[in-house]
Amino acid sequence: MRTAYLEGRSIAALARDHGVSRGAIRTGVADLLPEHTASGADAPAPLAVTLDMPSKVADYLRTTELEPAERGALDQGMTVRRGQGYTLRVSAIPAVHRGLLARCQPLDGGQGLPAVPAQRKARREYGNRVTALTP
Known part of the structure; x- marks a missing residue:
């Protein structure tokens, strides 16, 4: 799931594929999310x-x-x-x-x-x- 997220899959698509909520996916990739890695200083990661x-x-x-x-x-x-x-x-x-x-x-x-x-x-x-x- 983390690899798919890094390859550009959306959180919503991953949630559908795995039959879980978007919140569960967000928890699983929390350290990969733009707000976690950018820490406000850098430009946010591009959105899909x-x-x-x-x-x-x-x-x-x-x-x-x-x-x-x-x-x-x-x-x-x-x-x-x-x-x-x-x-x-x-x-x-x-x-x-x-x-x-x-x-x-x-x-x-x-x-x-x-x-x-x-x-x-x-x-x-x-x-x-x-x-x-x-x-």
């Missing part, structure tokens, strides 16, 4: 942000090699049906979202891959959401 990822981006990322935190965020994303397709609602810290965006760069074409307009548009859409996050 939920962004909708187009299905074309999510499908591509599922087939690529990812860091454990990126894979965890992608695997724990919630599928939201949209007409005939879907959107993946991903909760992660901004750094993980930026890493996922960087990994789907080939969808723009290049690196020997042809650009597919729908994939390029989906990547741009996710990119706009990620760049709107504060640094």
Whole structure:
């Protein structure tokens, strides 16, 4: 549970997974919480942000090699049906979202891959959401 928290899992998601209250999870990771480690002097740790990822981006990322935190965020994303397709609602810290965006760069074409307009548009859409996050 502590490892999953350090990899970016939210307290609420851990509580659901383990069938306990959020307070129980907070107690288990108390020494890892931002208010415990920052002690008011440093900037607080980044909070998880939920962004909708187009299905074309999510499908591509599922087939690529990812860091454990990126894979965890992608695997724990919630599928939201949209007409005939879907959107993946991903909760992660901004750094993980930026890493996922960087990994789907080939969808723009290049690196020997042809650009597919729908994939390029989906990547741009996710990119706009990620760049709107504060640094």
